[in-house]
Amino acid sequence: MNARGFTLVELLIASILTLLVVAASLALAASARQSFAVEPAALDTVRRLREGTEALAGALTGAGGGHPAGDGVSSLASSVPLVRPLTSLTGVPGVRFTAIWTLRATDGGLGRLASPQPGPAGSLTLDRASSPCALTTAVCGFDVGDTAVVFDERGHFDVLQVAEVSDVLSRVTPAAPLSYAYGVGAWVLAVRVDRFGLVRQADGSQTLTRITWAGAREPMVDGVVELEIRAWGRALPPEVRDAALGPGLAQYGLHPPEPLQPDPDSVFADGAHCMVARTGTAPSSRLVPYEPGAEGLALLEPVDLSDGPWCPYDGWSGAYDADLFRLSRIDLRLRVEVQSAEFRGPAGRLFTRGGTASRNAPRWVLDRTLETSVALGR
Amino acid sequence: MNNPHAERGTTIVEALVAASLLITMVGGVAYLILQSHRFAVRAEQMTVATIAASARLERLRAVPWEYDLAGSEREAPALEMSPPGALERNVDGFHESLDSAGGPLVGPPIGGAAYLRRWAIVPIDDGASARAIEVCVFAWPASGMAPPLACLASVRTRQP
Numbered sequence: 007m008n009a010r011g012f013t014l015v016e017l018l019i020a021s022i023l024t025l026l027v028v029a030a031s032l033a034l035a036a037s038a039r040q041s042f043a044v045e046p047a048a049l050d051t052v053r054r055l056r057e058g059t060e061a062l063a064g065a066l067t068g069a070g071g072g073h074p075a076g077d078g079v080s081s082l083a084s085s086v087p088l089v090r091p092l093t094s095l096t097g098v099p100g101v102r103f104t105a106i107w108t109l110r111a112t113d114g115g116l117g118r119l120a121s122p123q124p125g126p127a128g129s130l131t132l133d134r135a136s137s138p139c140a141l142t143t144a145v146c147g148f149d150v151g152d153t154a155v156v157f158d159e160r161g162h163f164d165v166l167q168v169a170e171v172s173d174v175l176s177r178v179t180p181a182a183p184l185s186y187a188y189g190v191g192a193w194v195l196a197v198r199v200d201r202f203g204l205v206r207q208a209d210g211s212q213t214l215t216r217i218t219w220a221g222a223r224e225p226m227v228d229g230v231v232e233l234e235i236r237a238w239g240r241a242l243p244p245e246v247r248d249a250a251l252g253p254g255l256a257q258y259g260l261h262p263p264e265p266l267q268p269d270p271d272s273v274f275a276d277g278a279h280c281m282v283a284r285t286g287t288a289p290s291s292r293l294v295p296y297e298p299g300a301e302g303l304a305l306l307e308p309v310d311l312s313d314g315p316w317c318p319y320d321g322w323s324g325a326y327d328a329d330l331f332r333l334s335r336i337d338l339r340l341r342v343e344v345q346s347a348e349f350r351g352p353a354g355r356l357f358t359r360g361g362t363a364s365r366n367a368p369r370w371v372l373d374r375t376l377e378t379s380v381a382l383g384r
Numbered sequence: 385m386n387n388p389h390a391e392r393g394t395t396i397v398e399a400l401v402a403a404s405l406l407i408t409m410v411g412g413v414a415y416l417i418l419q420s421h422r423f424a425v426r427a428e429q430m431t432v433a434t435i436a437a438s439a440r441l442e443r444l445r446a447v448p449w450e451y452d453l454a455g456s457e458r459e460a461p462a463l464e465m466s467p468p469g470a471l472e473r474n475v476d477g478f479h480e481s482l483d484s485a486g487g488p489l490v491g492p493p494i495g496g497a498a499y500l501r502r503w504a505i506v507p508i509d510d511g512a513s514a515r516a517i518e519v520c521v522f523a524w525p526a527s528g529m530a531p532p533l534a535c536l537a538s539v540r541t542r543q544p
Contacts, residue, residue, distance in 0.1 A: 019396060020396075020399050023400070023403045024403075026403075027410070030410050031406075031410055034414050034417075037417065041421060045421065045424055048424060049424055049427075052427070052428045052431060056431050059435060245452075245453055247453060247544075257450065257543075300461070301443060301444075301447045302447050302448045302460055303446065303447070303448075334446045334448070335443065339487070375484070375485035376432060376435055376485055376486055377435075377436075377485050378435050378439040379439040379440075379442040379443045380442050381442040381443070381445035381446035382446070
């Protein structure tokens with residue numbers, strides 16, 4: 007019988023092995039615990055960054071893509087600025103672009119005025135007998151509550167909400183008076199109009215938010231710390247083609263009117279409007295040239311989009327800068343933070359807003375930034 | 385009657401086998417955690433790379449490329465056709481280093497580069513009215529045969 011037990015050497019070896027295994031297990035457990043906490047937070051940060059970037063890019067692509075609504079000459083994109091960089095979403099205007107306004111056509115109503123609007127508050131009587139009016143039970147596809155844009159080829163446009171639809175009279179009545187009484191042939195088109203920007207929350211964080219035309223605020227992405235928007239536009243004014251054969255076609259923006267066509271607003275000379283002047287019968291652009299960059303575009307600052315020339319004319323209630331038609335590309339830079347402060351270190355280059363993670367770098371989830379560009383209207 | 389063998393305890397060999405098993409299991413778990421982290425990093429890289437490739441495509445789509453008033457083709461330097469192999473090696477004018485946000489770095493990349501973006505512009509037919517654009521983004525530094533993180537392609541047509 008052998009009842010001698012462990013020798014001291016065996017005990018020491020066994021203890022050392024046990025200690026090594028326990029130490030490794032503890033280290034692994036600590037690492038795993040940290041990893042299980044940090045990885046989901048990091049993945050969530052990247053997910054929100056991607057979703058925010060894609061949402062903004064998608065809205066810009068949808069708006070800039072325009073719509074075939076037009077008579078083969080003018081179109082929604084050539085008659086209405088579909089994208090507007092803003093210096094503020096809701097508050098006091100700033101000195102750089104931090105928000106954006108988009109207008110994009112939707113699969114809804116589409117028609118043209120059959121008779122002049124009796125006044126800015128009057129109903130819009132649509133031509134249901136001819137294209138492009140959709141053959142539906144509703145008037146050209148419009149229904150109560152729809153958002154629509156009405157525009158002409160001289161730069162007038164209004165966004166309206168449909169308050170009433172009369173199938174018998176082929177009329178669509180806006181909920182509020184428009185800024186202008188539109189004439190025969192003006193286009194009416196169902197659209198979606200949104201503003202995108204950051205809204206500060208009670209805890210100091212900011213949320214990428216969409217504000218609809220009706221004023222509904224739709225939070226899209228939480229924990230956004232920066233939204234930078236750079237607007238690039240065509241450096242050269244639009245050339246006018248085929249002017250010898252007719253009124254001519256502008257490369258972008260409003261096409262020239264017929265040479266002898268009077269201005270219904272009595273602001274411009276015959277054959278001219280906010281974007282086109284005429285020297286004799288030859289059309290020329292009112293836009294000034296900018297110095298083009300390497301890619302043929304010029305960086306547009308807020309002042310460039312708020313100094314005119316104004317369309318449809320200076321003094322109109324909804325006047326806008328004709329340089330908006332130059333817009334060709336929007337660069338976006340979105341920066342997102344981890345939502346829980348326990349993963350944010352001290353404020354600085356790595357963290358826009360400081361957190362409670364102090365110096366514990368392995369538990370940090372850094373702010374993530376993403377840059378992208380969106381071409382408009384191509 | 386007692387079995388003398390039942391009281392002999394654990395031998396050092398048995399202890400070593402048990403420890404090895406434990407270490408193997410702990411190592412396996414550690415490996416899984418490491419792999420999980422690697423996949424997360426890779427997924428983030430691919431997200432940034434895809435958006436960076438898209439951004440370059442969009443920039444090239446925004447370049448004015450038209451006919452002049454006489455109907456002649458007006459060239460755009462940014463849409464010049466690339467030499468062969470522009471996606472496989474760095475060709476002047478067809479590559480740029482990007483930071484971790486996918487933004488282009490200005491000047492030589494010293495420490496700040498995270499990605500490399502290359503693009504090729506090739507003619508469709510004679511290239512006078514349409515060109516194909518392909519953009520690939522690689523992890524920095526892009527060694528010879530390293531596969532790209534993301535590639536996107538589009539066709540650009542000359543505007544009237």
